[in-house]
Amino acid sequence: MNTEAYMIDLGQKARHASRLIAKADTQQKNKALLAMAKAIDEARAELMSANEKDLIAGREKGLDAAMLDRLALTPARIDGMIEGLNQVAALPDPIGGITGMNYRPSGIQVGKMRVPLGVIGIIYESRPNVTVEAASLCLKSGNAAILRGGSESVNSNLAIARCVQQGLEAAGLPLEVIQVVETSDRAAVGHLITMPDYVDVIVPRGGKGLIERISKEARVPVIKHLDGICHVYIDKAADKIKAINISINAKTHRYGTCNTMETLLIHESIVSDVLSELAERYQAAGVELRGCPLTLNRLPGITPATEEDWATEYLAPVLAIRIVESMDEAIAHINQYGSHHTDAIITENYTDARVFLRDVDSSSVMVNASTRFADGFEYGLGAEIGISTDKIHARGPVGLEGLTSEKYIVFGDGQVRV
Amino acid sequence: MNTEAYMIDLGQKARHASRLIAKADTQQKNKALLAMAKAIDEARAELMSANEKDLIAGREKGLDAAMLDRLALTPARIDGMIEGLNQVAALPDPIGGITGMNYRPSGIQVGKMRVPLGVIGIIYESRPNVTVEAASLCLKSGNAAILRGGSESVNSNLAIARCVQQGLEAAGLPLEVIQVVETSDRAAVGHLITMPDYVDVIVPRGGKGLIERISKEARVPVIKHLDGICHVYIDKAADKIKAINISINAKTHRYGTCNTMETLLIHESIVSDVLSELAERYQAAGVELRGCPLTLNRLPGITPATEEDWATEYLAPVLAIRIVESMDEAIAHINQYGSHHTDAIITENYTDARVFLRDVDSSSVMVNASTRFADGFEYGLGAEIGISTDKIHARGPVGLEGLTSEKYIVFGDGQVRV
Numbered sequence: 001m002n003t004e005a006y007m008i009d010l011g012q013k014a015r016h017a018s019r020l021i022a023k024a025d026t027q028q029k030n031k032a033l034l035a036m037a038k039a040i041d042e043a044r045a046e047l048m049s050a051n052e053k054d055l056i057a058g059r060e061k062g063l064d065a066a067m068l069d070r071l072a073l074t075p076a077r078i079d080g081m082i083e084g085l086n087q088v089a090a091l092p093d094p095i096g097g098i099t100g101m102n103y104r105p106s107g108i109q110v111g112k113m114r115v116p117l118g119v120i121g122i123i124y125e126s127r128p129n130v131t132v133e134a135a136s137l138c139l140k141s142g143n144a145a146i147l148r149g150g151s152e153s154v155n156s157n158l159a160i161a162r163c164v165q166q167g168l169e170a171a172g173l174p175l176e177v178i179q180v181v182e183t184s185d186r187a188a189v190g191h192l193i194t195m196p197d198y199v200d201v202i203v204p205r206g207g208k209g210l211i212e213r214i215s216k217e218a219r220v221p222v223i224k225h226l227d228g229i230c231h232v233y234i235d236k237a238a239d240k241i242k243a244i245n246i247s248i249n250a251k252t253h254r255y256g257t258c259n260t261m262e263t264l265l266i267h268e269s270i271v272s273d274v275l276s277e278l279a280e281r282y283q284a285a286g287v288e289l290r291g292c293p294l295t296l297n298r299l300p301g302i303t304p305a306t307e308e309d310w311a312t313e314y315l316a317p318v319l320a321i322r323i324v325e326s327m328d329e330a331i332a333h334i335n336q337y338g339s340h341h342t343d344a345i346i347t348e349n350y351t352d353a354r355v356f357l358r359d360v361d362s363s364s365v366m367v368n369a370s371t372r373f374a375d376g377f378e379y380g381l382g383a384e385i386g387i388s389t390d391k392i393h394a395r396g397p398v399g400l401e402g403l404t405s406e407k408y409i410v411f412g413d414g415q416v417r418v
Numbered sequence: 419m420n421t422e423a424y425m426i427d428l429g430q431k432a433r434h435a436s437r438l439i440a441k442a443d444t445q446q447k448n449k450a451l452l453a454m455a456k457a458i459d460e461a462r463a464e465l466m467s468a469n470e471k472d473l474i475a476g477r478e479k480g481l482d483a484a485m486l487d488r489l490a491l492t493p494a495r496i497d498g499m500i501e502g503l504n505q506v507a508a509l510p511d512p513i514g515g516i517t518g519m520n521y522r523p524s525g526i527q528v529g530k531m532r533v534p535l536g537v538i539g540i541i542y543e544s545r546p547n548v549t550v551e552a553a554s555l556c557l558k559s560g561n562a563a564i565l566r567g568g569s570e571s572v573n574s575n576l577a578i579a580r581c582v583q584q585g586l587e588a589a590g591l592p593l594e595v596i597q598v599v600e601t602s603d604r605a606a607v608g609h610l611i612t613m614p615d616y617v618d619v620i621v622p623r624g625g626k627g628l629i630e631r632i633s634k635e636a637r638v639p640v641i642k643h644l645d646g647i648c649h650v651y652i653d654k655a656a657d658k659i660k661a662i663n664i665s666i667n668a669k670t671h672r673y674g675t676c677n678t679m680e681t682l683l684i685h686e687s688i689v690s691d692v693l694s695e696l697a698e699r700y701q702a703a704g705v706e707l708r709g710c711p712l713t714l715n716r717l718p719g720i721t722p723a724t725e726e727d728w729a730t731e732y733l734a735p736v737l738a739i740r741i742v743e744s745m746d747e748a749i750a751h752i753n754q755y756g757s758h759h760t761d762a763i764i765t766e767n768y769t770d771a772r773v774f775l776r777d778v779d780s781s782s783v784m785v786n787a788s789t790r791f792a793d794g795f796e797y798g799l800g801a802e803i804g805i806s807t808d809k810i811h812a813r814g815p816v817g818l819e820g821l822t823s824e825k826y827i828v829f830g831d832g833q834v835r836v
Binding site: 366 | 524526618634637639660663667668671753775777780782787788790797798808809814815823825827833
């Protein structure tokens with residue numbers, strides 16, 4: 001079978017399975033999730049040896065250390081997968097919830113019912129644990145899924161897929177609810193993202209290049225997250241201690257995450273209270289500073305920031321600093337150079353907080369908290385399939401609800417339009 | 419200026435204006451809407467004469483009667499535009515609403531704030547009243563809009579646009595909040611739908627051909643409605659009177675609307691109670707019937723329905739009828755051949771109603787009510803920019819809320835991630 005025919009076949013099976021999983025009850029879905037956890041626990045040796053094959057091939061192929069790290073299944077990561085399945089089983093089932101049933105003058109009663117999206121295509125890099133995460137979230141939200149992991153993790157993914165299938169089988173659910181693309185032909189992705197008859201939405205997880213390419217070529221909606229150019233703005237009315245603690249945490253807690261601060265904006269009237277202490281602490285932590293001309297006046301040793309710096313997601317111990325004359329200038333900077341991901345103001349001023357919350361056009365806007373909190377678990381979603389920087393459908397951390405939609409339902413007693 | 423440069427210029431102005439309209443308060447937006455209504459009322463003669471130019475050109479061009487009818491501005495239609503503006507002014511402002519602020523174990527408080535989408539591109543056929551409708555809904559929901567009407571209505575649209583601009587001016591809002599594309603170059607649409615930097619979402623309104631083309635070529639999300647292949651299913655447990663009244667109303671109330679029934683499904687055990695009366699009344703109303711083999715056995719004079727009939731939106735006095743052996747067969751038919759728009763079951767059986775509501779994958783699912791109720795006004799949205807058959811973002815009738823999104827907001831007291 002050629003790749004196109006193979007993908008259409010997967011798509012048709014997924015569409016069919018999606019009708020069945022949409023009506024599965026909560027107990028049945030949870031049973032499948034718990035049985036998957038058990039199957040993974042019992043298949044530890046098998047998973048490790050499948051992963052070993054991938055690691056050997058990866059090393060031969062010359063994958064770098066970071067890629068090999070993401071590819072590796074350790075006992076702790078397997079524990080994490082099992083724990084994740086148990087957690088998703090414990091989450092409330094979003095499907096079927098009815099809200100807002102109101103009577104209308106015609107006598108009909110109108111409201112909304114939460115329903116699955118249908119078939120979700122997930123495209124991710126060589127991180128085998130994503131296979132379990134994506135499968136569990138799609139299943140719990142009543143969707144069928146087609147999973148396409150990086151080709152370097154193919155043996156690991158297939159071993160995990162067998163455990164997933166065992167879970168579905170134990171719960172009496174069709175195996176086609178979760179399908180893993182088995183061909184390593186790269187054309188498979190091209191087909192997956194252009195089958196609107198069989199796939200309702202694509203969730204790509206990976207680097208910016210992958211996501212940009214998929215968004216460009218997709219013929220179905222994409223729930224995506226491009227980059228996280230996050231800001232902290234220290235307002236004129238900031239509490240100095242909060243400003244310093246949050247600015248340090250937002251940059252140095254982890255460097256490689258999308259909710260890490262990349263640019264620090266400081267109001268000129270407070271800069272002398274905070275900048276030298278911040279600079280010392282950043283430099284002690286090994287963070288390279290780059291500054292606007294006003295910052296350079298105060299920290300003459302650092303690198304000048306270019307236009308490009310303001311628009312860069314470093315994902316590294318590098319920080320751009322700009323001194324602004326007003327909050328409006330800070331907001332304009334964030335809306336122009338940021339990626340509409342997560343931005344925070346540090347202030348004790350009520351009106352400044354209110355204006356910043358309204359005017360910053362980002363998926364998360366915070367007052368006096370570290371940008372690092374932008375996360376499905378921290379927000380109480382229980383799990384996260386990604387963080388969306390789109391404005392349509394889900395925005396910000398996407399949990400189970402982001403994988404659902406609402407349809408209108410109408411109750412009548414024989415009403416007709418007059 | 420060439421068309422591309424012109425559209426980019428419009429886009430940049432719209433993006434800038436969107437930041438300003440996003441922070442306009444309710445009073446200012448309502449002031450603009452009411453001033454638009456006043457300007458239109460005062461410009462009646464001017465609007466009629468601009469429209470006359472379009473009508474003369476349209477007749478010369480050989481537009482058909484239906485197109486000329488949609489193009490015509492009558493005093494009653496101008497009244498309707500004014501009434502519509504007053505109604506939108508009276509609607510609650512969706513912007514800025516904060517919901518679900520809950521404390522998390524970390525001490526941060528997380529919730530959502532409703533915000534505009536940004537810049538909305540509306541592409542529609544030669545119906546000048548849509549210019550006012552689209553402008554008012556975008557404005558009230560805090561968005562900037564770029565409106566591109568059919569080239570046959572260019573004079574009418576520009577005359578209306580002048581009234582819209584007067585309203586914006588009277589309220590002290592930037593004129594670029596609502597821009598009408600002034601070039602009749604068809605390439606303008608191609609640019610409008612491929613400028614993700616300046617346009618956040620496209621709403622096409624018009625025939626299926628237009629919408630399919632736009633969906634295919636767009637590089638920004640599209641809130642769209644392709645077609646309305648709506649069904650009424652008369653269940654075995656239907657009340658006969660309700661079944662007949664609703665089936666007649668859903669087909670004959672209006673033929674050209676998207677929520678009109680196109681296929682009637684009847685459970686075999688109730689068919690002898692309803693079919694002959696229905697057939698008589700349809701035939702008396704001039705509705706052509708086409709049937710499955712079982713229907714033909716009972717109504718031998720009618721045309722056999724083909725596979726194509728089940729998948730056709732007639733928009734005309736034609737109805738396909740199929741007799742089914744079970745509700746599951748009806749649901750499978752609807753999910754396979756329908757357009758996921760609006761489908762109704764007629765039943766007195768509680769469990770059948772519940773299963774139908776869950777399993778029919780359409781934007782509106784009804785029990786004992788006419789499909790003709792699928793409408794923003796009937797649902798209480800106050801206004802409607804269209805009906806979405808997509809699953810992502812808005813589904814079903816799209817009112818003001820469908821032109822907005824929610825961002826997360828976080829209140830902290832200096833919290834950092836540990």
